[in-house]
Amino acid sequence: MSVDTQKGRPDAAAPAAHPAIELKGISKAFGPVQANKDIAIRVMPGTIHGIIGENGAGKSTLMSILYGFYKADAGEIFIAGQKTAIPDSQAAIAAGIGMVFQHFKLVENFTVLENVVLGAEDGARLTPSLSKARKLLTELAAEYELHVDPDALIQDLGVGMQQRVEILKALYRQADILILDEPTGVLTPAEADHLFRILEGLRREGKTIILITHKLREIMEVTDTVSVMRRGEMTATVKTAETSPEELAELMVGRKVLLQVDKAPAKPREMVLNVENLKVVGEKGVERVKGISLSVKAGEILGIAGVAGNGQSELLEVLGGIRNGTGRITLNGEEIDLTGQNSDARTRRARGIAHVPEDRHRQGLILDFHAWENVGFGYHHDAKYNSGWLMDNEALRRDTEAKIKKFDVRPPNAWQTAKNFSGGNQQKIVIARELEQNPDLLLVGQPTRGVDIGAIEFIHQQIVALRDAGKAVLLVSVELDEIMSLSDRIAVMFDGKIMGERLPAETSERELGLLMAGITDTTRDVPVEEIEANLARKDGATP
Amino acid sequence: MDFNTIIQILDSTIRLATPLLLACLAGLFSERSGVFDIGLEAKMLVAAFFSAAVAATTGSVLLGLGAGIAASMAFALIHGIASITFRGDQLISGVALNFLASGMTVLIARDWFNQGGRTPALMDGGRFQPIDLPFATAVADVPVLGPIYSELLSGHTILVYVAFAMVPLTWYILFRTRFGLRLRAVGENPGAVDTAGISVVRLRYSAVMIAGVLCGIAGAYLATGLAAGFVKDMTAGRGFIALAALIFAKWRPWYALGACLLFGLLDAIGNRYQSIELLGVAVPGQFMQALPYILTVVILAGFVGKAIPPRAGGEAYVKER
Numbered sequence: 123m124s125v126d127t128q129k130g131r132p133d134a135a136a137p138a139a140h141p142a143i144e145l146k147g148i149s150k151a152f153g154p155v156q157a158n159k160d161i162a163i164r165v166m167p168g169t170i171h172g173i174i175g176e177n178g179a180g181k182s183t184l185m186s187i188l189y190g191f192y193k194a195d196a197g198e199i200f201i202a203g204q205k206t207a208i209p210d211s212q213a214a215i216a217a218g219i220g221m222v223f224q225h226f227k228l229v230e231n232f233t234v235l236e237n238v239v240l241g242a243e244d245g246a247r248l249t250p251s252l253s254k255a256r257k258l259l260t261e262l263a264a265e266y267e268l269h270v271d272p273d274a275l276i277q278d279l280g281v282g283m284q285q286r287v288e289i290l291k292a293l294y295r296q297a298d299i300l301i302l303d304e305p306t307g308v309l310t311p312a313e314a315d316h317l318f319r320i321l322e323g324l325r326r327e328g329k330t331i332i333l334i335t336h337k338l339r340e341i342m343e344v345t346d347t348v349s350v351m352r353r354g355e356m357t358a359t360v361k362t363a364e365t366s367p368e369e370l371a372e373l374m375v376g377r378k379v380l381l382q383v384d385k386a387p388a389k390p391r392e393m394v395l396n397v398e399n400l401k402v403v404g405e406k407g408v409e410r411v412k413g414i415s416l417s418v419k420a421g422e423i424l425g426i427a428g429v430a431g432n433g434q435s436e437l438l439e440v441l442g443g444i445r446n447g448t449g450r451i452t453l454n455g456e457e458i459d460l461t462g463q464n465s466d467a468r469t470r471r472a473r474g475i476a477h478v479p480e481d482r483h484r485q486g487l488i489l490d491f492h493a494w495e496n497v498g499f500g501y502h503h504d505a506k507y508n509s510g511w512l513m514d515n516e517a518l519r520r521d522t523e524a525k526i527k528k529f530d531v532r533p534p535n536a537w538q539t540a541k542n543f544s545g546g547n548q549q550k551i552v553i554a555r556e557l558e559q560n561p562d563l564l565l566v567g568q569p570t571r572g573v574d575i576g577a578i579e580f581i582h583q584q585i586v587a588l589r590d591a592g593k594a595v596l597l598v599s600v601e602l603d604e605i606m607s608l609s610d611r612i613a614v615m616f617d618g619k620i621m622g623e624r625l626p627a628e629t630s631e632r633e634l635g636l637l638m639a640g641i642t643d644t645t646r647d648v649p650v651e652e653i654e655a656n657l658a659r660k661d662g663a664t665p
Numbered sequence: 666m667d668f669n670t671i672i673q674i675l676d677s678t679i680r681l682a683t684p685l686l687l688a689c690l691a692g693l694f695s696e697r698s699g700v701f702d703i704g705l706e707a708k709m710l711v712a713a714f715f716s717a718a719v720a721a722t723t724g725s726v727l728l729g730l731g732a733g734i735a736a737s738m739a740f741a742l743i744h745g746i747a748s749i750t751f752r753g754d755q756l757i758s759g760v761a762l763n764f765l766a767s768g769m770t771v772l773i774a775r776d777w778f779n780q781g782g783r784t785p786a787l788m789d790g791g792r793f794q795p796i797d798l799p800f801a802t803a804v805a806d807v808p809v810l811g812p813i814y815s816e817l818l819s820g821h822t823i824l825v826y827v828a829f830a831m832v833p834l835t836w837y838i839l840f841r842t843r844f845g846l847r848l849r850a851v852g853e854n855p856g857a858v859d860t861a862g863i864s865v866v867r868l869r870y871s872a873v874m875i876a877g878v879l880c881g882i883a884g885a886y887l888a889t890g891l892a893a894g895f896v897k898d899m900t901a902g903r904g905f906i907a908l909a910a911l912i913f914a915k916w917r918p919w920y921a922l923g924a925c926l927l928f929g930l931l932d933a934i935g936n937r938y939q940s941i942e943l944l945g946v947a948v949p950g951q952f953m954q955a956l957p958y959i960l961t962v963v964i965l966a967g968f969v970g971k972a973i974p975p976r977a978g979g980e981a982y983v984k985e986r
Binding site for chain 2 (some may be wrong): 136189190191192210211212213214221223225227229230231232236237238239241242243245246247248249251291350
C-alpha cells in the first residue's frame, strides 16, 4: 500500500497546501430538474468532510460527478491543485478517488477477492491478480481493521462486511480520496461505530474522506468540516466544532425544525391487537417469523426495531392480510383468520386495520397512476364512490382533494402522476389514504424512508396524533432514531424472533443495537466481529 | 443391440451434438454477459445458408465457412444494436431475427439458385471432409478400444473437433481470464462493472459478437459438414434446443457439453430407429423424431431444479439516478 506520508493532519497542513478536491461552478440538470447549481466546495487533505442535505438536495449527484458516473454540464474539478477532467469512472480511479455507493456495487455470487480485483486486474490471466490481491488484502486488513474472508461469496456476507469489501475495493485501487454515500443506513449502531473507527484510521494515514449522510448525529461525531446542500445548492460550509445539529438542520431545510418528536406520555387503554405465537414461512420455504407474541393497546405506539430482513416485513404483511401465517391473532378481541381463506386485505381494512407498507413504490402506490386514483385504492367498494354499475370518480376526486390538502401534499394536484411527487409527498399520499379510513390499528413500515426532514416532522406528528386519538399503532422501522423518538414501547426483532421489549426511557441505542444482532446479554462488552457473525449467520443475511 | 450399433449411435451423437454445442456455448457467452439470445436459431440459419451458397459458388468450403461466420456476426450485430445500444427488448429482437432469417434465406436461395429455396448439393471441395486421426486404420482391429478410437473419435470434420475444444477453452476464458471475470460480472451486476471503470457496452458487444462467431461455425457445420447444402429451415429448432441445453447446463461450459451430448444422443436414436417396439407396443417413428423436443419440455419443466440465470440477464443497462 503506498501511503502518501507527505499529507499530515489537518492542523499540521501548511496554509499553502492545496485542497485534496476543489470543485468550482459545478452544474448538472436532469431534464427540467436542476440537481446541482453552481456548486463550489474545497475539501482539505487528511480530513473527514461531511456533506449533509435532504433527499434530492443533490449530494449524490455531486459525488457521482466527482466519480465520473455523470458528466457535469458546467464546472471544473481540481484534484490536489491540478485541474482534472473526469469523463468516466476510470479517470476518477486514476485520480485516486474511490467511492462506496449507498447501494453496493458488488457481484453477489463472486468472492470477495474477485470483486476487489474486478476492473483492476494486472493482466489477461486472472490467477496472478488474485494472488496479489490476496496478499494486499491481508495487509490492509491488519492496517485498518478491515477483516474480511477473501474467499467468501458476497451473498453470504452481512451488509457491514459487504461495505468493508467496497472500502477494500477503493483502497486496492490506491484511492487517496474516499467518498461514502449514506454508509450507515444499513448498519447497526455498533457496526456504524466500527466503520467510523476505520475511517479515523484512514484519515490518520492521510486519506481524505467525504461522508454523505442525512444523519446529523454522524456529522457531529466524525467530521472535521461539514458542507450543507439544499435544493441543488451548497448553502454553507462550516467547521463541525463550531456548529450544532439545530443550526445544520435549519441550513438543510431552510427553516427551524423540531428534531425531537413533541409528544405527551401515552395513555394506553384496552387491548386492540394481540398476537400469539405467529409463524410465517417466506419464499424458498424459509421460516421468516418464528413464533412471536406481542400486543398493542389503544393509545400507544409499539415500535419494532431491527435490521432489515429479520421478519418485520413478513409480520406487517401478515397483519395487513397480504401474506398467510399460523398462530392466533385477535383484533379487538375477535380472532382473525390467517390462512387467507376467509380473510384478506379487504376484510382487514373493513375491520379497522390500515396499512402503510414499507415500500411505497412497490406496495403503496401505482407510480403511473394519478394521485386521486392512488388515494382511492381500498375505497372502491364504498357505496359513496359508486353509482350503479360505474364508479363515481368525481366524488373520489373531490374527496382526494380534501385529503391531500389536509395532509399537506405538495403540489395539491389530484391529477398529478404519483411518480412525479417527491418521496415525502408520495408518502403523504399513502398516509392520507390510510389514516383517513379512521382505523383502530395502524400498521406502518418505514414511514420516513427516503423522506425529507420537513415531511418527516409532519408524518411523525400525524402518527402521534392518531395515537392521541386513542388508536393503536404498530411501527416498523430500521431507523433507530425514529423508533426511539416515536415509540411508547419498543420490541426488537432478530431472525424472526423478538429479542426483548424495552421502554424508550430505559434503554439506549447501544442496547437496542445489540438486541438487533441477537445478543440478549447486553451488559458485557461485545466485539463487532461477533455482531457481524450473528447478522450474517441468520437465514437470508442480505435484505 | 450389438457393440457396433452402439458405436454407430454414439458416433452420430457426436456429429449431431456438434451444432448444438456450438450454439449452446454461443448462448452461454451472450447470456453470461446479460444479453438473452433467442436468436441462436436465426444466426445458425443464415450461417448455414451463406456458407452453403458461397461454398457452392466458389467450390471452397473455407470461403463458405467465412461467409457463414460473417453472416451470423451481422445478425449478432443487429441484436447488439437493438438490445445494447438502443436498450430494446432482447426477446423481441431475437424473435424478429428468427423470422427474418427464416424468410430471408429461402427468398435469396430462390433468387440465386432457382432450386425451390435450396442451394445446389455441395461437391467434395464444398464440404468439410472427415479427418482421420493418426493410426486410426492401424488400431481399428484392436477389440473394443480400436473401434472407439477409429470409429467414434476419428473420422469427424475439423469443426467437430473445434466444437469440443471450445468447451475447455470457454471454461478457461470464463473462469481464468480477466475478460471472463468481467463478462460474468456484467451479466450479474453491470453497475459493479460500470463503477469499476469498465465499459458495460463494449463488454456486452464482445460477448454478443463471440456468440455470432460460434453460431456461424454451427450453421456452417450444418450445411457443409452434416449435410451437403442448404435446405429451408434446416436448423429445425436446434437453436432453441441449444437454449434448453444452456438452461439445463445452468450456464456452465462442462455441463453444456453433457446436456448437448444428451440431446444429440436422443436425436441419434430417433434417427436410427424409425420405429421401435417397447413393451409390445410399436412406438411410431414420429415419436422418436420428436423425442429431443419432448425431452426439452420435460427437462425445462421439471428436472432442471433451480437454474439461476445471470441476474442482470434480459435487462438493458441504464445508469441509475
